[in-house]
Amino acid sequence: MATKTIKKTAKKQQDSWFIEKAKSFGSLLVTLLVVLFIQSFFIQGYSTPTGSMLNTILIGDKMFFNQFVYGGSTPRFIPFTEIKLPYWQLPAIREPRRNDIVNFEFPGNREEVEPSAKVQYLKRTVGQPGDIIEIKNRDLFVNGERFYESPNMQYSYVVRVDNKKLSDQAFNLRMQDPEFQKSFNITDPSIYNNIDLQGRYFVLILPNNKVEEFKRLPFLKSFEPAIDTAGKSDPQIFPKGSGWNRDNYGPLKVPTKGDVVTLNKDNYLWWDTFIKREGHKIEMKGESTILIDGKETNTYIVEHNYYFMMGDNRHNSLDSRFWGFVPVESIVGKAWFVYFSWDSKIPFGQIGKLLGSVDLSRIGKTIE
Numbered sequence: 001m002a003t004k005t006i007k008k009t010a011k012k013q014q015d016s017w018f019i020e021k022a023k024s025f026g027s028l029l030v031t032l033l034v035v036l037f038i039q040s041f042f043i044q045g046y047s048t049p050t051g052s053m054l055n056t057i058l059i060g061d062k063m064f065f066n067q068f069v070y071g072g073s074t075p076r077f078i079p080f081t082e083i084k085l086p087y088w089q090l091p092a093i094r095e096p097r098r099n100d101i102v103n104f105e106f107p108g109n110r111e112e113v114e115p116s117a118k119v120q121y122l123k124r125t126v127g128q129p130g131d132i133i134e135i136k137n138r139d140l141f142v143n144g145e146r147f148y149e150s151p152n153m154q155y156s157y158v159v160r161v162d163n164k165k166l167s168d169q170a171f172n173l174r175m176q177d178p179e180f181q182k183s184f185n186i187t188d189p190s191i192y193n194n195i196d197l198q199g200r201y202f203v204l205i206l207p208n209n210k211v212e213e214f215k216r217l218p219f220l221k222s223f224e225p226a227i228d229t230a231g232k233s234d235p236q237i238f239p240k241g242s243g244w245n246r247d248n249y250g251p252l253k254v255p256t257k258g259d260v261v262t263l264n265k266d267n268y269l270w271w272d273t274f275i276k277r278e279g280h281k282i283e284m285k286g287e288s289t290i291l292i293d294g295k296e297t298n299t300y301i302v303e304h305n306y307y308f309m310m311g312d313n314r315h316n317s318l319d320s321r322f323w324g325f326v327p328v329e330s331i332v333g334k335a336w337f338v339y340f341s342w343d344s345k346i347p348f349g350q351i352g353k354l355l356g357s358v359d360l361s362r363i364g365k366t367i368e
Contacts (some may be wrong), residue, residue, distance in 0.1 A: 013180060043274075052311035052318065053122055053186045053283070055152035055207045056101070057335075060344035061362060063341045065103055065333030076166060084118075095328065100125045101335040102368055104309070108325045110238045113276040120332060123319050127254040127308030129328075134250035135321075138227050138314065150368070151209035154188065156226035156315040159202045166219035168193070168200050175204065184210045188316055205316060238324045239270040240257065247322055255325060259302040263290050271300065274324065278303050304328060335367035 036090035048061045096102055097269070103122045108115030127133045131142050138155060140147040161171045172182075174180050175191050185207050192203040203226055206214055215223045228234065230248040237244050244250065255261075261271060265288045275282045275292065280300075282292050289296060306325035311317025320326065341362035346354040 010345065033161055050187050051316060052313050053101070053124070054154055054205075054313040054316075055185055056124075056150055056312045057367060058187060058341060058359075058362065060342050060357075060359075061338045062338045063367060064337045067333035069334050070096060070102075070331055072348050088186065095129070095305075096125050096143065096331050096334070098125055098131075102309075103192060103332050103335070104326050105330040105332065107277065107323060107326055107330060110236070110240060111273050113273060121309070122335070123311050123317075125307055127320075129254055129256035129305040131254045132310065133251070133252045133308050135246075135248060135256060137230070138225060138247040140310070150233070150312055152185075152207050153312045154205050154207045154314065154316075156203055156205050157211075158222075158224050158226045159204060160199065160221040160223075161202070162219050162221040168202075171202070171219070175202075175208045177331040184214055186210075188313060190316065191264035205313070236322055238320065238322055240272075241269050243348045249321055252308075252366075254271055254308050255302045255304075255306045257302055261300045261302065263298050263300055264288065265290075277327075307331065337367060338362045338365045 048057050048063070051059050053078055068090070069092070071090045072090035073087045080103050100327075101122070101124050103120045105116065106115050106119050106121045122150070125142060127142060134144075138150075142327050161168055166174075172191070172193065176189065179185075181189060186205070187207075188205045190205060193200060194203075195201075226243040228247040231243075232245050232248075233243045234245040237249070238247070239252075242249075253259075255274075263271060265284070268290065272282055282290065282300075284290055290298060292300060304327045306327055308320045309326055310319045310321065316359055341359040342354060343357035346357055346358045348354065
């Protein structure tokens, strides 16, 4: 009798253990589903992996993005994989606007129909559908008007040192000094030095709000913007064969849904990848016959609205100048605020140093 009672008690305890575990698993599953729902439709966390938006956004900033404003969606990929999922999207409150800082699905390198890496990029929206983009001696113009420049925006400069006051070696060491970098908000310490007919010179990156102060340093011999001159063709620039470069670019119209594009042998390379990304086959037969989906034509009707994106670290950013337009469907969310920031270059093995790098001044900072 006692043995049966003990067995019944043990079974009840075992059943109770399984019930508790099932409840815990159920609670965890519900929590994960709630988090997934919030992240899909409303707020997404994002860490800054590169310096293309310096100094507006720092490497190591961890941010929240508002996805609801552009129309949140169900998950677009199976978590922790690059496997695409069919997704459903809420109606947008508004479309992306010029100057919005957004994250979006990378459309692929200039000649990739499908991107080789399924990643999200972070850039500033500088062109909406229908806008005319033009860059003249590094200055960006949209529809003929000079585009807003953030005080934190950065460019490269050519610097020559007066060696009667400071040696080139001493200047190079000063540029690597953390205190000197901090005093001039130098967050991209890339510095290159070379020699030309005038002697040694340095190329360095400075934010707009520190340029005038830097120019007043007493040991500088000369200081001028580093600009790729008009007519100097960069073979990496979009579109292929344009003859443009990062500082002298366009004019180029950002495509709008319904635009009718006239195709010919001269602009075929401009539109080849674009049309393939919209899901069509395009080919040229002979010297001038263009076929889309096997039918001869000299026009193409654009099927989506597109945007033009650029990084605030203008001379150290791979953006629409290099890989082209971003369809509105690929834009995920608008940058909101920084919720945490530290020096992500420090490995987790040095946890004390990593925690010591937490930048409290960045926490809660809105992103504009």
